[in-house]
Every structure is written in structure tokens, then in C-alpha cells.
């Protein structure tokens with residue numbers, strides 16, 4: 001493509017003295033039309049030229065930038081381990097070498113252990129980087145210490161005990177496992193119907209073992225871009241290692257670990273890659289320190305067996321719907337801070353709640369409180385619980401009707 005084709009000829013007006021008045025007028029009209037055409041064409045050319053100029057300028061800028069980068073020597077990434085009187089202890093990423101180095105006084109006052117920094121060939125700290133892991137970690141929920149305790153969870157005492165054995169004990173007393181010579185389970189999978197306390201249980205165990213709770217929803221791992229899910233998995237484990245003791249909790253794990261289906265869309269391939277990354281992180285987990293892995297699903301039947309192999313999620317804990325005693329305990333828990341009128345038989349209310357999950361019972365209690373508030377009362381009565389139950393039942397029926405109507 002040539003960028004400077006010859007310009008259109010300049011139109012000429014030729015008037016013959018022999019021409020009649022009308023002929024001249026016609027010739028002038030034609031001339032005028034030709035001028036307009038040429039003008040349009042020149043304007044198009046000018047636009048093209050300006051576009052081209054913009055492109056070239058962008059190229060030049062890009063090259064200038066590359067040149068700058070080439071001129072400066074490369075920097076390496078490291079983490080700050082400790083700030084001492086003698087200087088800054090950093091650990092290089094990649095080879096994990098620890099180095100005692102210096103930072104300029106202005107930089108040093110900003111440095112905190114755990115910061116990511118750029119260092120030059122002689123290890124001097126050049127700049128503090130934003131915590132990329134943490135910014136990518138937006139998809140994760142990190143809680144230093146969640147506020148759920150075992151006492152907040154009703155009706156699943158056996159499950160609490162199992163989780164404590166599998167997660168809390170190895171976190172609190174890893175030596176005990178070494179002394180006895182058993183490996184604690186690699187990963188704990190909670191499975192069961194919705195609203196039965198799986199998420200609560202994971203939070204509670206993190207809280208009670210003073211561990212950082214790092215939660216990621218499986219659906220967050222199913223990303224649009226190739227490699228993004230796998231990278232998030234890597235970040236998740238990296239972050240946990242930085243924050244140990246930590247509990248990693250992958251909610252809705254079925255989103256990334258469902259059985260292979262027949263559909264071979266590229267989306268599936270990406271989900272597979274994410275799962276592969278998860279498996280490989282779990283497989284290489286032994287030397288990661290005090291990090292425990294938990295996951296939850298209410299689609300246990302859908303899970304790929306690969307994820308349940310030894311060394312992966314090898315402790316399965318079923319969290320069922322609460323039985324009658326469990327329901328009563330859960331209702332007690334959720335009414336414990338409520339001003340319940342004397343003589344209210346919470347047990348009797350609970351007996352009516354066949355088929356209610358923990359989450360249903362929690363909303364029943366709230367709903368009962370709302371009836372009292374609407375009435376301007378400060379006490380919640382047996383009737384309020386009754387009314388709440390009817391209301392929730394109606395709501396459920398409507399929901400069923402809507403579902404039946406839709407399908």
C-alpha cells in the first residue's frame with residue numbers, strides 16, 4: 001500500500017468564447033461539481049494521513065519506552081522478611097535466598113515485613129510494589145479471625161468433632177502427629193444440603209484455631225480468560241502460605257471439580273485446567289507449613305473422583321439436615337439474644353419445624369422478631385413464632401408454584 005499516491009488533478013474551467021450563455025452556465029456548474037468531488041477526495045486523504053500519523057506516533061512512543069526499559073538494568077522481586085537495626089532482610093522470589101540489604105532511609109520507613117519489593121543486582125531495595133497477590137486476592141475473602149464459634153453451631157456435634165480432629169488439632173499441635181507418625185488428612189470436604197452450617201463450620205474452625213480464614217467461591221475460579229482460574233488457585237495457596245496458620249476454604253467446589261462431561265467446549269477445558277492446578281497445589285502441599293484445606297459442596301454426586309483421592313480431599317464429612325434435637329438446639333442458638341416472652345415453649349416450636357435447615361430456622365427466628373417489632377412489642381411470643389412459620393411456609397409454597405410454573 002502506498003501512502004502518497006499522486007494527488008487528483010486540479011480541475012480546470014475552460015470557457016470557449018463561442019459558447020452561448022446557457023452553455024457557459026452549464027460548464028461552470030460542471031466545474032463546480034468537479035471541484036466539490038476533488039475537495040471530498042482530498043479531505044479523505046487528509047483523514048487517512050492523520051490516522052497514519054497517529055499510528056506512527058504510537059509506534060515511536062512504544063519504542064521509546066522499550067528503549068528506556070533496555071537502558072535500565074532489570075530488577076528482581078523479593079519479599080521483606082524483617083527490618084533490623086543492620087538493614088532489611090529480604091527473601092528473593094524464585095530461589096528463596098535470604099539476603100541482608102539496605103534501603104534508602106525514605107524507603108525503609110515505608111517497609112513492612114511481608115511487603116513485595118523490587119531489588120537490583122546488588123540486592124538494594126529500589127521500590128515497594130503494591131501487593132499484587134492481595135489485589136488479585138479480591139476474589140478471595142480473607143478474615144484474620146472469623147467471629148463464628150463452635151457454640152454458634154447446633155445439631156452437628158459429631159461433624160464439629162471430626163473437623164476439629166482433621167483441621168484444628170494438626171494446626172495446633174503438628175508435633176503430636178509427627179510423634180505418632182500419622183499424616184493428618186490433606187483436605188476436608190464438607191458435603192450436604194444447603195443451609196446446614198458448612199460455611200459456619202469452616203469459619204468456626206479457623207477462628208478457634210487462631211488461623212487466618214481464606215475463602216474462595218468455586219464459581220469465582222471459573223474465569224473468562226485462559227489461565228486466570230489456575231493463577232487464582234496458585235495465588236490462593238501462596239497467600240495462605242504467607243498468612244499461616246491459615247485455613248483455605250473453597251466453597252462450591254463442584255464449580256471447578258465437576259465430573260468431566262461430554263461437552264467439549266473450550267470453557268470446560270479451562271475449568272479442567274483450574275482443577276488440575278488445584279490438584280497439583282494439593283499434591284505439592286506437604287512442605288507448606290501450617291495451612292489446612294477445606295471445601296464444601298451440596299453437589300457431592302457431581303464431583304470428579306480425582307479430587308477425592310488420597311492426599312487430596314481425603315476426609316469426607318457429611319453435614320446433614322438437622323434432626324429434631326438439632327433443630328431445637330439451632331432455634332435456641334438463634335433466639336438466645338432475643339427477648340423471648342416468658343412461658344414460650346421453644347421446644348414446641350422446634351417440633352413443628354420438620355424439614356427445616358439451619359438457615360431456615362435462622363430466618364424463622366428473625367421473622368418472629370419482626371412480627372413483635374411490627375406490633376410495637378419488645379417481647380417475642382409463641383404466636384410470633386407460629387405466624388413466622390406460616391409466613392415462611394406460604395413463601396415456600398409460592399416459590400414452589402413459581403418453579404412449577406417455570407418448568
Ligand SMILES: Nc1ncnc2c1ncn2[C@@H]1O[C@H](COP(=O)(O)OP(=O)(O)OP(=O)(O)O)[C@@H](O)[C@H]1O
Nearest residue numbers: 152153154194195196197198199200330358359362
Ligand atoms: N447448624 C447450624 N446451627 C446454627 N445456625 C445454622 C446452622 N446451619 C445453618 N445455620 C444458619 O444458616 C446460615 C447459613 O449457614 P451456612 O452458610 O453455614 O450454610 P451452608 O451449609 O454453608 O449452606 P450452602 O450449602 O448453601 O452454602 C448461618 O449463617 C446460620 O445463621
Ligand SMILES: [Mg+2]
Nearest residue numbers: 198199251296
Ligand atoms: Mg456455604
